[in-house]
Amino acid sequence: MKIKDIIKNNKTTVSFEVFPPKEWSKIETTKAVVDEMTESHPAFMSVTYGAAGTTSGFTTEIAQEILSKGVTPLAHLTCLTSTRDKVRHVVQEMKETGVENILALRGDIPEGFTFPDEQYFEHAYQLINEIKSMGDFCIGGACYPEVHPESENRVTDIEYLKQKVDCGVDFLTSQMFFDNNVFFNFREMCAIKGINVPLIAGIMPVTKASQITRIIKLSDCTLPVKFEKIVERFGENDNAMKQAGIVYAAEQIIDLMANGVNNIHIYTMNKPDVAAAIVRELGDIINE
Numbered sequence: 474m475k476i477k478d479i480i481k482n483n484k485t486t487v488s489f490e491v492f493p494p495k496e497w498s499k500i501e502t503t504k505a506v507v508d509e510m511t512e513s514h515p516a517f518m519s520v521t522y523g524a525a526g527t528t529s530g531f532t533t534e535i536a537q538e539i540l541s542k543g544v545t546p547l548a549h550l551t552c553l554t555s556t557r558d559k560v561r562h563v564v565q566e567m568k569e570t571g572v573e574n575i576l577a578l579r580g581d582i583p584e585g586f587t588f589p590d591e592q593y594f595e596h597a598y599q600l601i602n603e604i605k606s607m608g609d610f611c612i613g614g615a616c617y618p619e620v621h622p623e624s625e626n627r628v629t630d631i632e633y634l635k636q637k638v639d640c641g642v643d644f645l646t647s648q649m650f651f652d653n654n655v656f657f658n659f660r661e662m663c664a665i666k667g668i669n670v671p672l673i674a675g676i677m678p679v680t681k682a683s684q685i686t687r688i689i690k691l692s693d694c695t696l697p698v699k700f701e702k703i704v705e706r707f708g709e710n711d712n713a714m715k716q717a718g719i720v721y722a723a724e725q726i727i728d729l730m731a732n733g734v735n736n737i738h739i740y741t742m743n744k745p746d747v748a749a750a751i752v753r754e755l756g757d758i759i760n761e
């Protein structure tokens with residue numbers, strides 16, 4: 474099923490994310506994670522794409538596992554470090570294995586990377602054009618409520634986002650954020666700019682204090698004082714931090730829903746217990 478059809482009515486949707494293993498020998502372990510996660514009935518499940526594209530087959534394999542469990546997969550695909558031919562090959566492979574939904578991404582620039590020549594796509598909008606030309610896919614793009622770290626400013630960031638959407642993106646999934654006001658302001662900016670595709674809010678449950686440095690390095694997102702206090706108080710106690718992180722994420726989701734955000738993507742990071750705990754915490758609110 475296409476994700477644009479899953480999210481088109483005004484019902485709440487909660488989706489999950491898994492990442493494939495780095496080595497083929499661990500594929501069964503990841504499949505077991507997928508199987509456990511599907512028991513919490515996500516609206517769909519996304520599967521990330523290895524930064525350098527070398528494990529593209531793993532993403533497709535995990536997407537197939539999701540599909541075999543009766544859940545719609547969203548396969549991520551990055552283009553920065555793969556030639557156009559390689560990208561086309563992966564899209565074709567996804568098509569042949571029944572993947573209908575692709576999150577089209579540029580990928581992060583690796584250290585020391587010399588910028589691509591015409592053999593490569595430089596930005597996600599080019600990848601989107603390519604995928605569109607290859608079949609009837611539902612295509613998602615990434616968006617950044619706190620601005621992409623490479624962007625000069627908010628104005629150019631939103632202009633490039635508009636360009637990406639105009640290429641035919643069906644929905645946007647946001648980078649994680651911990652302060653809902655950031656997302657509400659971003660939603661307004663999108664509306665002003667005429668970006669009218671559904672925005673899926675990305676929520677990261679922080680269950681370990683040690684995750685935070687990495688999160689900030691990757692996403693540049695700000696931590697509200699309320700969140701910092703939680704980490705200060707519970708960061709040293711693994712069980713308490715995990716519980717606090719789950720409750721914080723659930724509260725964020727409830728506030729988003731109360732403010733008209735229907736589609737939530739949880740960065741579940743191969744943790745079925747965390748996914749299940751958030752769904753439990755939300756209870757009947759999800760089906761409201």
Ligand code: FAD
Binds near residue numbers: 549579595624630648
């Ligand atoms: P783009 O849309 O190309 O934007 C990148 C930068 O270029 C931005 O600053 C933008 O403003 C600017 N820009 C865009 N178009 C132009 C233009 N025409 N001219 C000049 N500048 C332009 N990474 C992975 O490796 N694997 C994953 O599975 C993965 N999943 C992700 C899922 C989500 C929901 C998000 C938010 C990110 C994910 N990432 C993943 C990280 C992503 O690859 C990086 O954030 C990357 O740096 C940008 O990707 P993009 O698709 O947003 O790029």
